[in-house]
Amino acid sequence: MTTITYPLSRIEGHARVVIDIHDDEVFRADFQAMEMRGFSYYVQGVPAEQITVIVPRICGVCSTAHQVASVKALEDVFGVTPPPLAEDVREVLLLGQLIQNQATSLFIFTMPDRINADSIFEVAEAKKEKERQFSIAQNALRIRKIGTDLISLAGGQFIHPIKTTIGGVTSGIPRQKADEMIKTIDTLLPVAEELVDIYWEMSMEMGDRIGSWGDDEPTYYLASTEADNFRLNSNRLRLMCPEGKECQNFSPHEFESYLQLEDSDYSYAGISSFQGEIMRANSLAGINLANSMGTPKADAFLKRFVQTFGRPAHAIMFFDLCRGIELVYALEKSRQMLECDLEHGETEVGYTPRDGVGYGLVEAPRGPLIHHYEVEKGLIKNANFIIPTVHNMLAIRRALMVAAKRYVSADGISSELGRAVGRVVRAFDPCIACATK
């Protein structure tokens, strides 16, 4: 038996792919998280109201989602409803994170695969495309920065934000800052659309070159956005069956009746399934489950996507294209929201802490994220983090198997395999720090 190990770069966290080959045949293909963060252990015994400062540190890439989910879970425990203004500021915060994350995944993590480069900062020497590539990198960072600026505006700082607090937000968004942001978005939205177009083309070329868009077996999809309202500060989860019908709709309180969570024996990350069946979360799930995005430019991209690839679409490389649709949506939507008055009005309400159980749901960039807490005598007795990446673990494994089989034969192991496993894993944009909470 031969075992090949591929360390992975251009993903969040430390992970690798391990492939076992038996008699010229792929026997196993595992995606291994190599670290264990362990936050669900440290927070046991912590005063409940302090957990919102600690849990963003689970992950610096999606700290925003963790912070909001954590606050929502405690609001559920304490029975407090934040004022509408606070809900809107939180939505802007989450949109900022979606922009930051999708821009990072598209342009920094996966675009190099499409141009056969090691990174977008590496400028191809000989190619006449040099100039073009350089401007792509610069524009990508400018778009990404809109996301981080929005998080700073709505969250105080763009990593481990602090403005969302139990009962609301500490302050709104001043008009002048909102107007500056709107101006930036107006300048850069066309740039973003163009980048998504370029990315789309590059992906089509890559698909042709490789001759495959990856694992395309029909699968269940999980998202917490609504069919006609892509709100990220979400309240319910939806599940789509492989043939494309929405077959389950449930609140985060009921997640245990729908999602099975278990440890895995090959990785520090857990796995989840719908009654034992493989699921997928993240961009493709949200887009498969959406009738419309509700903003004109994103809707045009959605239409193009559905017309070209059908609905539901299943090949894993579509995840990347769907990130593009979400990116355009988040830019348009945050612009819309910034036009409203997010400065005046009630930003937070008081609350009285009490013991109990609570659930906080948001649609994080990688899919639905739930924080589930049990509070006893003011302390966290148990904390359970239901992580979007974990919903994709079985799907990643299957997709790796599909790719590995393609490149391993009696003639040997193709040198393309290393690149292929990277592409497969990055399509799911996994977050290892989160997955080993």
Add this chain to the structure above:
Amino acid sequence: MEQKRELPKFAVLQLSGCSGCEVSLLNSEEWIENFDLVYMPLVVTSNKIPDDVEILLVSGGVRTDEDIHNLVKGASRSKKVIAVGTCALSGGVAQIRESHPARDTYMLSSHRLRLPDMLPRAYPIDRFVNVDIYLPGCPPTPELFMTALTNAENAKIAPIVCQECGRQKLQDMRPTSITGMRSGVTLPDICLINQGFVCVGTSTRGGCGALCTRPGHACVGCRGPANPYLNKEPKFVLDNLRRVFTRMTDIPEEEVNAVLDSPWLSLFLDQFTDYTQDDSLPIRTKEKMI
């Protein structure tokens, strides 16, 4: 672009952390013009740190045997080592100590899966390699990153967070209990301690621009102790904080103590000062701190 090859080589080694430090670095884009990024697995396909690196940034704590290996190797190939983030300076916000039940879970699989072994605790990086510059923060702001990369020697950093906060400490507004968190509103421009929050900006190193306190969230001390408390026992920082609360509030001492001992502060303050327990650590001089 042709001169690009002559730019100083720059590498980013991520040990056990959350990637927040790297994400912050990505926002201080100016390094793209000034440095040649040769290693940073988060954004570049790269398997090893090359020789002759001018500046090595290290984020994350030393938590596994693999971390030690990568750190020692990386430092030996680099002229200057900068420790970035609370984790690299203190071991990390995600501490699993020897007695922690989570360790057993980890150890159970590490050998079988040929995954890295976990050390008895997460260590700061200067326990293993010489550190030239320390850049605390969780994470440090992009501006601080640029200072560390280009102007560490002449950096002017505000001594404490209060100096950058802009909120005013009032004489006649003395809270009688810790209520801040639950009041529902935060008054702008007035010190959060006056409003019943436990803010530790008075002992915490500035330079962050008071990003938390300005919009109304108490400082939790992520940049660690201000200069007077460097290399001191946790007690020094905590005693100073106690004095601040006695001076400014009528909150009963037990109530203040309960918060000062609580996890969200220990997340930072305790961890920073914890290194005073470990003799094998070098003294950190204020000249090396940003």
